[in-house]
Amino acid sequence: MIIENPDDPRRFLAHLPVGERLPIPEDAAPSWSIFPYEGELTVRPLDAAELPEPDRHGEAGAAECHECRRPDEDFVWTDEHWRLKAFDAPHGLPAVLFLGPRDHHDLMDLPPARAVELGPMLQRAERAILALGGIGRVHVNRWGDGAAHLHLWLIARPEGQRQLIGSTLALWMDLLPPLPDELRADTLHRIATAMAADGGTAHA
Template sequence: MTADDRFTAHLPYGEPLPTPQKSIVAWPNWPFNADGTVKPLERPVIPEPARKGVGGVDCHACDRPDDDFLWVDEDWRLSAFDSPGVPLLMLYPRRHCDFTDLGPRLLAAFGPIVHRVEAALLGLGGIARVQFDRWGDGGEHFHLWFHARPLGMTQLRGTALSTWDDVLPRLPEDVWRDARAEIAAAMAADGGTGRG
């Protein structure tokens, strides 16, 4: 196995992939029925339901200790997902806030920290592109997703990458463990504490 194929060597090319245990077709926000037809559009729900962690109460990000994160510094915490289909990270500000409430200091640091995370993922080798996105409909605490598309996997390009992550076989644990350690070390090289 080389650095270029360590995230793809385990994939069953040309074989049908099983439906994930938590099928995306069952997601309330998935726009298609199991047969591929478009679901009927539902009427707006106003007021909208509260997101998780409102005001920092029962917040999945705030309640976790630093030891649960791959890398931390005084302002940010980086989390690695267990058993993803593609390398998958999530960045949180340390304090509870939404994107609109980051404030001038965190906003000024936002571009550089996003660049650092992308550089750490690309530094793994075997990664062609890093996609990042912010949804924020489920939780109030701002979080940014990072999906790393393996080199040569052009079928996974674009917005479908986050869906492919739920469909692909999980990365081998040893491959993902080693990658997490490399990411933590790369992030810590420019400050903060790596915990990979």
């Protein structure tokens, strides 16, 4: 079925085989040496589309956003306009952090004054993480399907563990045994201190 209305969101959905189980192409992720799972895998049948999509958390604005109400003490580091927070779920990576604006904006409505700071802020956060030593790479991701308040993921890979390179690091994150508490606390303290050396306040 071809949808002729150029504004109809279903034009990107009409070709998808809802309810069918797709084959796994030979060169797809399960064949990669960095893919964490092995054995017989199947693809989940595609669900029917949901239009309009449900709101994300905070879609209605700052008044309904948990992130806006979060005190600075919950963060690793803050300044007047930006806040850096540790991912609080258990994970085995050296560091998993979120960088976001203090005020309630998503990427496309970030005011120009904040938008020009975003690149330098990401550089500062990456430098602070790399300064730990033992970091192979810091991945920067922005998904944003869960919450409307902009948050960029900074995900650090331990140096030398080449099976964790690339996009499947986010899958390994669920599997690896958690970093020891003392090492996690020291790591966050060192990141906070490195950030605060260029301004703002360390909280970890």
